[in-house]
Amino acid sequence: MAFLDLINKLLGRDNSSKQVAKERLRLVLVHDRANTAPVDFLTALKEDLIRVISQYMEIDEEALEVTFSNSDNSVALIANIPVIKMRRAVNN
Amino acid sequence: MSGKVLVITSGKGGVGKTTTTANLGTALAMMGYKVVLVDTDIGLRNLDVVMGLENRIVFDIVDVVNENCKLKQAMIKDKRFDGLYLLPAAQTKEKTAVSPHQMRSLSAELKKEFDYVLIDCPAGIEQGFKNAIAGADEALVVATPEVSSVRDADRIIGLLEAAGLAISRLIINRIRPKMVRRGDMMDIDDIIDILAIKLIGVVPEDEVIVVSTNRGEPAVIDYTSKAGEAYRRIARRLVGEEVPFMVLDYNEGLFDRFRRMLKLAAR
Numbered sequence: 015m016a017f018l019d020l021i022n023k024l025l026g027r028d029n030s031s032k033q034v035a036k037e038r039l040r041l042v043l044v045h046d047r048a049n050t051a052p053v054d055f056l057t058a059l060k061e062d063l064i065r066v067i068s069q070y071m072e073i074d075e076e077a078l079e080v081t082f083s084n085s086d087n088s089v090a091l092i093a094n095i096p097v098i099k100m101r102r103a104v105n106n
Numbered sequence: 107m108s109g110k111v112l113v114i115t116s117g118k119g120g121v122g123k124t125t126t127t128a129n130l131g132t133a134l135a136m137m138g139y140k141v142v143l144v145d146t147d148i149g150l151r152n153l154d155v156v157m158g159l160e161n162r163i164v165f166d167i168v169d170v171v172n173e174n175c176k177l178k179q180a181m182i183k184d185k186r187f188d189g190l191y192l193l194p195a196a197q198t199k200e201k202t203a204v205s206p207h208q209m210r211s212l213s214a215e216l217k218k219e220f221d222y223v224l225i226d227c228p229a230g231i232e233q234g235f236k237n238a239i240a241g242a243d244e245a246l247v248v249a250t251p252e253v254s255s256v257r258d259a260d261r262i263i264g265l266l267e268a269a270g271l272a273i274s275r276l277i278i279n280r281i282r283p284k285m286v287r288r289g290d291m292m293d294i295d296d297i298i299d300i301l302a303i304k305l306i307g308v309v310p311e312d313e314v315i316v317v318s319t320n321r322g323e324p325a326v327i328d329y330t331s332k333a334g335e336a337y338r339r340i341a342r343r344l345v346g347e348e349v350p351f352m353v354l355d356y357n358e359g360l361f362d363r364f365r366r367m368l369k370l371a372a373r
């Protein structure tokens with residue numbers, strides 16, 4: 015165990031309890047901040063996404079899904095956005 | 107005169123709000139400012155004992171807002187420091203005995219008389235918190251370098267922003283340089299990075315705090331106390347002075363690092 019710690023240290027992989035604390039805080043605050051946002055945060059984000067993406071393609075706004083997905087040490091924002099049609103873009 | 111109303115808050119309980127209020131208030135009074143400490147922890151009053159003024163209470167904040175007495179009658183003058191007063195909390199009432207509206211007018215009233223009105227906020231985010239922040243111009247958020255405390259501080263900062271408080275600054279309390287050095291406590295930079303808020307001071311863990319609380323004499327009057335020194339510096343920053351941060355000695359030297367590597371290898 016000690017040897018492994020030393021290797022980790024030398025490789026810059028830090029698993030001191032401080033590092034663990036920072037990681038856990040980072041993840042828990044992603045959820046806390048999303049859950050306590052004054053407006054329905056995901057709905058607002060969806061509307062923004064629709065506005066931006068619609069400039070490039072036609073999407074199925076009704077079926078669009080945005081969720082958080084958790085794994086052990088990361089949180090990901092997953093967006094499922096069905097595309098109906100691409101806008102025709104011409105290089106010039 | 108229009109003074110400033112500062113609320114000392116944290117979310118999590120027991121992280122040092124009352125200790126901070128007592129020490130900053132005393133330090134400001136020692137600098138010659140006129141200061142009143144307001145205990146809004148109704149039902150769990152403590153600022154009086156930390157200040158050593160518990161035997162002099164006649165009226166309290168609930169008596170004042172209900173007009174059972176004059177404001178002047180409820181304020182206790184601290185005879186040790188010129189210009190320092192305490193408005194104690196009620197011990198036998200509920201937090202709902204005072205409303206945010208009443209706190210706003212009380213704060214406005216006190217501001218006319220004092221340079222600094224320091225409000226000691228109860229733990230939590232319920233009515234007591236809402237009361238404490240109602241009349242405040244600025245907030246001092248106290249957190250210790252622990253996951254739960256920083257998490258709660260984040261929530262509090264969000265609520266302060268939502269309530270429209272213009273300025274919130276962070277005090278990190280009970281830091282232990284040795285633990286930081288060996289990687290077992292979050293460092294100042296880690297916490298500021300996470301909370302994205304301006305730091306006004308760092309107070310080390312210090313046994314003198316316990317001793318001074320035993321005696322009812324704030325640590326700022328003890329010039330050998332590191333925590334006392336930290337609080338005096340924060341008070342000077344509050345009045346707008348530029349004061350360097352205290353060196354808490356956690357930069358390890360080459361020798362320390364070598365020794366730590368050896369220790370790691372031997373574990």
Ligand SMILES: Nc1ncnc2c1ncn2[C@@H]1O[C@H](COP(=O)(O)OP(=O)(O)OP(=O)(O)O)[C@@H](O)[C@H]1O
Nearest residue numbers: 119120121122123124125229280310311312315333
């Ligand atoms: N820097 C420090 N070093 C050592 N002990 C400390 C320090 N700061 C606070 N303490 C101790 O921590 C305990 C809690 O402090 P305090 O009562 O000020 O916290 P609080 O946030 O007001 O608590 P509550 O939420 O219950 O009102 C006290 O016993 C106090 O003496």
Ligand SMILES: [Mg+2]
Nearest residue numbers: 123124147152
């Ligand atoms: Mg307290």
